[in-house]
Amino acid sequence: MVKYVGLDPQREYCKRFGQIAVEMGFVTSEQLKVALMEQVDEDLAGRPHRYLGSVFIGKDWMTEKQVEAVLYKMFGVTREETPSVTTSPGEK
Numbered sequence: 897m898v899k900y901v902g903l904d905p906q907r908e909y910c911k912r913f914g915q916i917a918v919e920m921g922f923v924t925s926e927q928l929k930v931a932l933m934e935q936v937d938e939d940l941a942g943r944p945h946r947y948l949g950s951v952f953i954g955k956d957w958m959t960e961k962q963v964e965a966v967l968y969k970m971f972g973v974t975r976e977e978t979p980s981v982t983t984s985p986g987e988k
Contacts, residue, residue: 913948916969922962923952931955 914928923931931951939945949966952958 911970913966913970916966917948917952917958917962920962920966920969922958922966927952927955927957931957 914923914932917923918925918928928948931948934951935946935948946954949958949963953960953963
């Protein structure tokens with residue numbers, strides 16, 4: 897699973913990752929709701945925060961290429977243009 901380092905999602909885009917993923921047909925609104933609930937539950941339990949893309953990949957609802965397509969639509973950059981790609985904290 898990938899994490900794009902050096903991007904400030906709160907500052908650099910208007911539409912949220914999940915909304916774009918639904919609009920692009922990669923996930924359903926129901927899958928988005930499940931992923932958001934899982935994300936919040938993990939945050940409240942004190943576990944490391946996971947980006948929605950990581951949750952979707954972990955559930956086999958999206959591929960890494962689809963996550964990249966959403967990020968490209970959000971930020972206008974590709975993985976190759978973003979050299980600081982690492983795994984999320986606590987993930988290997």
